[in-house]
Amino acid sequence: MALIVQKYGGTSVANPERIRNVARRVARYKAMGHQIVVVVSAMSGETNRLIALAKEIMPEPDPRELDVMISTGEQVTIGLTALALMELGIKAKSYTGAQVKILTDAAHTKARILDIDNHNIKQDLNDGYVVVVAGFQGADEFGNTTTLGRGGSDTTGVALAATLKADECQIYTDVDGVYTTDPRVVPEARRLDKITFEEMLELASQGSKVLQIRSVEFAGKYKVKLRVLSSFEDEGDGTLITFEEANKDNNMEEPIISGIAFNRDEAKITVLGVPDTPGIAYQILGPIADANIDVDMIIQNTGADGVTDFSFTVHKNEMNKALAILRDKVQGFIKAREIIGDDRIAKVAVVGVGMRSHVGIASQMFRTLAEEGINIQMISTSEIKIAVVIEEKYMELAVRVLHKAFELEGK
């Protein structure tokens, strides 16, 4: 008997028929003798519907009230899922995030989980219930409803698995695992049987939308065994996210590159002509962080004549907000010449634990892009990935040629 947390995304619970499918899968696991906690997202489209409704009233909705509204999406799904289980004769009980209680900080629309009270869930599991928990949401210390931001349901699943010391956290989605890249862009993309947490982290952060990045961080931190599976197929073991250490012995067998990640959700902001003095990065990014805007890539070149240029990327939705902050609060203070925003960019990255022990990956990547005439605007590297920013219109082409260049299609 194992304790399994199963998380189902919005497309997996998009309508009553799919919710019944979820219930049938849960019933099969329950029949094997497992204890099951189900975490569900809002029915697909529901969160966007609620956000649009809020924006009809207030173009930039107050975050506290927006959370009150959008948290209802998952609340409907937990009720429906519990009903579907009961209809199959299975004891089931739903919890909102606040009811669990999943304690978060007060950063509405992008809250972080601080603690989970698993007392009631454990009691219910021992009493034979399947426990259905609303993903994506929690409550702060004063009982205000909070949400964890997009993809937060994955985080809820992993956090519950961690606190309950679950044997496995299964993430059901509309793909049957993690691929070398998005099959919609490269039809030859191949499903990976397993992938390391670190690679997954890079793939997720680079825009491979299978798993939300914070959930992977969480899983790594608390050593949660994470598996990505399709909610539309009953066969297949999906992709297991492993700890890198487990593969050390047979590293020779592992491919150098695991996959190609990409995303077009970011915008580039460049601060031109800033004095090349200590503290400049903080003076630029401090006000951005204070406004709770996430920054991804950050590039600063060595300057000439005591001035330099400073670039970073933020989510496209936050570009105008970031530009306004920089122009209002920063530009005059640091005497920057100009502040430029560009939201027609894409980021493409090659990811692989294997590249640590292989040279030449970067040069092969740059040559491949150069051969197609694709200009590289920014470069950022880590031990297991090389990311570049290019013009958005070249994104699919770049992904395809890199996938081929690193021989990811065949096994």
Add this chain to the structure above:
Amino acid sequence: MALIVQKYGGTSVANPERIRNVARRVARYKAMGHQIVVVVSAMSGETNRLIALAKEIMPEPDPRELDVMISTGEQVTIGLTALALMELGIKAKSYTGAQVKILTDAAHTKARILDIDNHNIKQDLNDGYVVVVAGFQGADEFGNTTTLGRGGSDTTGVALAATLKADECQIYTDVDGVYTTDPRVVPEARRLDKITFEEMLELASQGSKVLQIRSVEFAGKYKVKLRVLSSFEDEGDGTLITFEEANKDNNMEEPIISGIAFNRDEAKITVLGVPDTPGIAYQILGPIADANIDVDMIIQNTGADGVTDFSFTVHKNEMNKALAILRDKVQGFIKAREIIGDDRIAKVAVVGVGMRSHVGIASQMFRTLAEEGINIQMISTSEIKIAVVIEEKYMELAVRVLHKAFELEGK
């Protein structure tokens, strides 16, 4: 400066434009220096949509999970209403029933309010906020979400007004007050400037759908000044619900009959041929009450030959459930000859405090119906109303002729 609770029903918050209208009215009251608590229902149609969704999964949805789902309706509206107020530059903050907290018993889908913690609301009002509270919902002692049943938002409004010792509880609806009867049935129906709590109670319980009966009971118990107004008109003072005592002196001026109530939501159940012995009413109605089915009229005639017939009415939706209970658990035990259900009935009542001191109201009512050939199936009386059950198809005719017979159209 007054403290006013304003309750807006589903049609008053049916879409963003109407929610903006609500915000504008609240803003006007706020500008007059009043403290305002706003109680809102779900957007019209939303509760029914959610119930239908639940029934798609489970034809008789588990009440706990149904409450989890349908309580999201008001939760969306409080968020939208708070946003609409903020958009007008007014400080606003929303609360779900559980957040307030409105403590109820555990009778899901028809819970009763046990206590309200008004601490946070008082604090917010003193800090200059308009407080927006979700009607219709609360939480039991274990934090399970509960709902108060249809019309429960009125009860929330009155209960909040009572606990906050509000100066007035304003119920905004799609009519501009309480009428002598439904103007859709009798175009000559006249709006009443005021009406006693007792009359309102009878009118509400008899199906005049302006106010929910429990809210009127609550208001009477806690002496809350209640006013019914139109949310679609800015003029007019609506109908004030008064305590009867206030009118004692000028009773001579008051009309004998205040209005004609009617409803077609009930079904009649008759238990034929039961022994005319002590305890028979309890043996029949005990199991019905245990199943949480509300019973309205109850009639038992004196029997002949030691047997009698016993009739009562329940909501149409619960007729089959009640019939099943009687046939399974009661019929054999009390040796009843037959159990009959009839859902093609209507109830019509004349209501008025004045009838206490006037004879002949009943005979005038019965004569008026007889002149139209309308047969009376059941009669039930109280000090301030006479109600009859008739065949459903005669309902509108009965209401019209009674409205005319009691001269309610003119002033």
